[in-house]
Amino acid sequence: xxxxxxxxxxxxxxxxxxxxxxxxxxxxxxxxxxxxxxxxxxxxxxxxxxxxxxxxxxxxxxxxxxxxxxxxxxxxxxxxxxxxxxxxxxxxxxxxxxxxxxxxxxxxxxxxxxxxxxxxxxxxxxxxxxxxxxxxxxxxxxxxxxxxxxxxxxxxxxxxxxxxxxxxxxxxxxxxxxxxxxxxxxxxxxxxxxxxxxxxxxxxxxxxxxxxxxxxxxxxxxxxxxxxxxxxxxxxxxxxxx
Amino acid sequence: xxxxxxxxxxxxxxxxxxxxxxxxxxxxxxxxxxxxxxxxxxxxxxxxxxxxxxxxxxxxxxxxxxxxxxxxxxxxxxxxxxxxxxxxxxxxxxxxxxxxxxxxxxxxxxxxxxxxxxxxxxxxxxxxxxxxxxxxxxxxxxxxxxxxxxxxxxxxxxxxxxxxxxxxxxxxxxxxxxxxxxxxxxxxxxxxxxxxxxxxxxxxxxxxxxxxxxxxxxxxxxxxxxxxxxxxxxxxxxxxxx
DNA sequence: CGCAGATTTGAATGCAATCAACACTGGTGG
DNA sequence: CCACCAGTGTTGATTGCATTCAAATCTGCG
Numbered sequence: 256x257x258x259x260x261x262x263x264x265x266x267x268x269x270x271x272x273x274x275x276x277x278x279x280x281x282x283x284x285x286x287x288x289x290x291x292x293x294x295x296x297x298x299x300x301x302x303x304x305x306x307x308x309x310x311x312x313x314x315x316x317x318x319x320x321x322x323x324x325x326x327x328x329x330x331x332x333x334x335x336x337x338x339x340x341x342x343x344x345x346x347x348x349x350x351x352x353x354x355x356x357x358x359x360x361x362x363x364x365x366x367x368x369x370x371x372x373x374x375x376x377x378x379x380x381x382x383x384x385x386x387x388x389x390x391x392x393x394x395x396x397x398x399x400x401x402x403x404x405x406x407x408x409x410x411x412x413x414x415x416x417x418x419x420x421x422x423x424x425x426x427x428x429x430x431x432x433x434x435x436x437x438x439x440x441x442x443x444x445x446x447x448x449x450x451x452x453x454x455x456x457x458x459x460x461x462x463x464x465x466x467x468x469x470x471x472x473x474x475x476x477x478x479x480x481x482x483x484x485x486x487x488x489x490x491x492x493x494x495x496x497x
Numbered sequence: 498x499x500x501x502x503x504x505x506x507x508x509x510x511x512x513x514x515x516x517x518x519x520x521x522x523x524x525x526x527x528x529x530x531x532x533x534x535x536x537x538x539x540x541x542x543x544x545x546x547x548x549x550x551x552x553x554x555x556x557x558x559x560x561x562x563x564x565x566x567x568x569x570x571x572x573x574x575x576x577x578x579x580x581x582x583x584x585x586x587x588x589x590x591x592x593x594x595x596x597x598x599x600x601x602x603x604x605x606x607x608x609x610x611x612x613x614x615x616x617x618x619x620x621x622x623x624x625x626x627x628x629x630x631x632x633x634x635x636x637x638x639x640x641x642x643x644x645x646x647x648x649x650x651x652x653x654x655x656x657x658x659x660x661x662x663x664x665x666x667x668x669x670x671x672x673x674x675x676x677x678x679x680x681x682x683x684x685x686x687x688x689x690x691x692x693x694x695x696x697x698x699x700x701x702x703x704x705x706x707x708x709x710x711x712x713x714x715x716x717x718x719x720x721x722x723x724x725x726x727x728x729x730x731x732x733x734x735x736x737x738x739x
Numbered sequence: 740c741g742c743a744g745a746t747t748t749g750a751a752t753g754c755a756a757t758c759a760a761c762a763c764t765g766g767t768g769g
Numbered sequence: 770c771c772a773c774c775a776g777t778g779t780t781g782a783t784t785g786c787a788t789t790c791a792a793a794t795c796t797g798c799g
Contacts, residue, residue: 318637320637320640320641322641322645322646322727323727326645326646327645328640328641328644328645330637330640330641342630342633345623345626345627345630346627346630346634346734346735348731350634350637350638350731350732351637381587384587384626384629385587385588387626387629387630387633388584388587388588388629390633391584391629391632391633391636392588392592394633394636394637394640395560395562395572395592395593395636396592397640398562398570398572398636398639398640398643399562399564399570399572401640401643401644401688402570402643402687402688403564403568403569403570403688404564404568405786406786406787437744437745437746438745438746438747439745445644446643446644446645447787447788448787448788448789449745449746450746450747450748450787450788450789450790451786451787451788453745453746453747453748454747454748454787457747485564485565489590489592490592492588493588647754647755648754648755679776679777679778680777680778680779681776681777689755689756690755690756690757691777691778692755692756692757692758692778692779692780693754693755693756695778695779695780696755696779696780699779
């Protein structure tokens with residue numbers, strides 16, 4: 256039985272800042288408006304206003320921008336527990352869209368309730384800001400990835416990041432994870448063509464770095480994969496060290 | 498005579514959130530530790546801790562990541578008035594470096610003082626979070642730019658963005674601005690080689706979109722430049738509209 | 740079964756990187 | 770004062786990674 260919506264959120268927040276029991280209790284009181292989105296449908300359209308933030312409960316959610324001539328750039332991926340549009344708390348229009356890659360269950364958390372909770376609980380407010388900062392750190396990692404790495408390294412890096420993030424959220428096994436993205440979508444996330452992604456994946460398998468069956472990807476040689484990706488997981492750390 | 502350090506910061510913050518006179522007054526009380534950095538030197542090294550945030554007073558500052566084999570990705574540019582490492586308030590180690598492109602004057606603002614001010618003035622705290630969000634929006638724009646646009650469009654987009662941002666800060670003329678970056682640095686910002694940037698710039702001049710003398714770039718045809726860049730300035734808006 | 744979407748393969752093209760000179764600039768020191 | 774030098778910009782030639790186009794499987798599903 257999957258964790259309840261509120262527990263999902265708590266798991267995520269706890270990866271960002273220490274949460275006391277009082278704060279956890281407070282999070283459990285947040286009102287949620289449940290919603291279901293079919294695969295490949297927008298959850299929030301670019302330019303739209305909304306009065307709540309979107310908590311992912313199940314499925315895979317992503318942000319993207321569409322440019323001229325059907326070109327699309329996927330900007331980030333979001334797993335259960337995460338809140339992709341936290342920034343809607345501060346900016347009233349998104350400059351990009353948020354959509355579901357798979358069928359996804361989400362919950363809208365009213366901005367007013369979030370603000371009240373942030374006001375009442377410093378630890379919660381802290382976690383929210385840290386969530387925004389980890390998002391930004393991921394953007395930077397993607398920028399370096401797309402701007403300065405080969406296609407082979409880019410895809411390897413994406414796999415390393417997804418694996419690390421899913422592990423933290425308790426969504427991945429010890430050495431494999433399910434990533435229900437088509438090769439075209441992987442291409443849109445990495446600034447590549449789908450044909451080339453196909454070839455890169457074959458090479459990653461041939462070299463023994465990964466072994467994929469359908470959308471379940473096994474990390475066959477984690478060290479080697481991190482090596483070719485130039486992956487340093489520290490950018491994903493939300494909480495400060497001692 | 499250039500604006501005072503505090504006024505520079507106020508100009509920037511005012512582009513992000515409305516600031517009352519009381520808040521401006523409070524900003525003026527922030528203690529600043531002035532510092533000067535020669536061109537092409539780090540201001541903060543990757544992984545370093547610091548107890549203050551870095552306000553840019555003059556010169557051009559940028560963030561970058563270094564990958565294997567001397568490859569470098571420039572992540573963002575920062576002009577006078579901006580604070581590139583605001584996130585150091587929340588995360589104690591940077592995952593990238595901050596450096597000066599030109600000789601730059603900066604001021605370190607102690608975290609403690611910033612926190613106190615944020616605590617006392619909601620408008621100030623708001624501006625800080627919005628600054629982080631606009632940074633993130635710029636990352637997204639760069640991601641789409643590097644991931645999905647041609648070299649020609651990428652450079653055009655960079656020029657559009659820099660021009661728009663400098664105008665807001667009162668650092669650019671009506672139709673030209675000074676951008677003291679070498680072609681190699683423009684290349685590192687756009688995931689290109691310097692040779693190719695050279696050719697792209699020639700083409701932009703040949704097509705009559707820009708006219709550059711040294712590092713002063715004149716926007717010869719703003720509409721056409723925005724057109725080829727696919728530039729939509731809304732992502733730079735910090736303040737909410739009515 | 741038949742269809743649509745996804746993956747795979749092959750071939751050709753092209754954008755941008757790389758390699759290699761050369762020209763231009765400003766700054767330095769003899 | 771001028772020779773020298775390093776950094777930058779420019780140009781040409783070549784290479785190669787990745788795209789594009791096209792078509793052939795494969796897969797799941799109504």
